[in-house]
Amino acid sequence: ECPIQVVQFICLNTGNEIICLPPSTSLFYQQSQEARTRSAPTTSTTFDINTLNDPMIVLKWNMNDSVIRCRQLRQQKQWFNFYISQSADSDYDKITSCVSIDYRLLFMGKKSGLIEVFKVKRSKTSSSPCGIELIRRCLPFIAHRSPITCLHANKQFSLLLSTSADGILILWDINRLSYVRQFKHDDNPIYYICTSETTCDICYLCSNGSSQWYLFYLTCNCDLIGSLTFNEQINCVCFTNAQEGQAVNMIIGGFETGKIQMWSTWDLTLLRQLDFHQLKACPIVAIIVSKIDRRRLYISDRDKQLHVIETNGQINSQINSNRSAVLKTSQPPQILFLT
Known part of the structure; x- marks a missing residue:
């Protein structure tokens, strides 16, 4: 159980x-260099030591107070405030999904269809007790017109996939933080998405x-x-x-x-x-x-x-x-x- x-x-x-x-909930974790190399054998047993020592940081959202909280997966039990929405009273600003890229980027999908983009970094200051902090807000991804239902990151191919309640799937370039293309077959809401690592x-x-x-x-x-x-x-x-x-x-x-x-x-x-x-x-x-x-x-x-x-x-x-x-x-x- x-x-x-x-x-x-x-x-x-x-x-x-x-x-x-x-x-x-979502997880910040460091992916090894071997995993980011698509041509590397999948049975390799040699890994980056930084991956083995990664504390891994968990985010949780969809709270009534519109606050995203974080904590280290292993070492901490207490949750700390990580992000507070600037318009917490707005229903359209409600966070519906989050995904991270190592300790570099954080994407937040919202009920309005907006995708907020933040650059993050590891930190050991007292102001960031979990060991991570927001550096700055980048230009948001604007393309969806319905609530974001799923966010999925394929780190091997540097792609972010977003889906919405009107059946639209959009690909974003993680390195350039730009739009790539979209796909829509019908208006049925998409509720689950995954990609192949190979x-x-x-x-x-x-x-x-x-x-x-x-x-x-x-x-x-x-x-x-x-x-x-x-x-x-x-x-x-x-x-x-x-x-x-x-x-x-x-x-x-x-x-x-x-x-x-x-x-x-x-x-x-x-x-x-x-x-x-x-x-x-x-x-x-x-x-x-x-x-x-x-x-x-x-x-x-x-x-x-x-x-x-x-x-x-x-x-x-x-x-x-x-x-x-x-x-x-x-x-x-x-x-x-x-x-």
Whole structure:
């Protein structure tokens, strides 16, 4: 059982930790140089020492007082004020999503459709007890006309993806802080988005609000590869990260009914469906594949249960938040919960 409702997994590039985050939270963490090099082997075990010693800083928002608070993931339990909205009384200034790029940039999506951009830096002064502070506000990203529903950063390709309630997906260049292009198929609100770390292909989920749910699969240039339609709710998706040219990656989706489906990234062919009695009628809300060995699938359901599926098809629901059981294949990563 999880102490929190997990809606997002962050699998560190070192492969030895998986961070479990509740709703309306985001994580500042330093990505290793190896991870930013797309041609580097995914099985590399040499990592930047700064990544291993990274304190990792958590942000939480969507508070009634319109204040973003922060704390270090490991060392601190107390939350500190990080950002206070200048127009806290305005409903349109409400923060709907946040995402960070290492300790360099912070993006805030708002109900108005505006995306605020801030430059940040590490700091050890008394005015920044968490070890991070805002340097300055950059020009905001202005393109959406409806509330921002998702913000997603692909650090390997230096892209920020934003989606809104009117079905628009927009790509932004993180290095130049500029608009790249957009994609819109219909007016259905987009509620989930993820990208491939190896190709930057894009997968997003949307719904007509009544009886049908859709999965759209795009290239990094927003060319449509394919789409799927479901009569049951799909809540989350993720990509596998095997090295291109050596394996065919998959898109893995978790459904409200507890089933898991896997599709080929070539043509969205259904490769396999997983049905475990432990997951029956357990709505899946978060899913991720372990990074280094790619032998485990981590799943969180709405009943605050964390499940792990191993390559032999067995499911292991007994996960300790401080230390995972040692498996025969390899040492599993430590599970860290934000409590």
